[in-house]
Amino acid sequence: MKLEDIDPRLLKAVSFALADGIKSVRDSKGALIPFALLEDAAGKRTVHRFVAQPYEVSVEKAVSFLRDNTDAAILVIAYDGFVTMDGARTDAIMVRGYVNGATKTVAEVAPISGGDG
Secondary structure (H helix, E strand, O other): OOHOOOHHHEEEEEHHHHHHHHHHHHHOOOOOOEEEEEEOOOOOOOOOEEOOOOOHHHHHHHHHHHEEEEEEEEEEEEEEEEEEEEOOEEEEEEEEEEOOOOOOOEEEEEEEOOOOO
């Protein structure tokens, strides 16, 4: 998929979620609370955060929330994860966005330096 083929509303929502996730991690100096971002057809955004133990349950709740919100035009999820860079596991913020009804997604990963992963 080419960048110009991606709905600009989706790119903005994913970029917003990534920036919010990075700010949250920096401000709290801890794990990102998983969140779902919904945007309606008029462009109004709402953010919903999910806290549960273990952490994976929070992510599952956010995923379920997105699946249940079929009226939203744009759906985004953000959560803590890990990526492998240069053979080493690194903390990262994972963001995935969807246009409702589309079959393709946009994903961004932001490695977080100084993590203990």
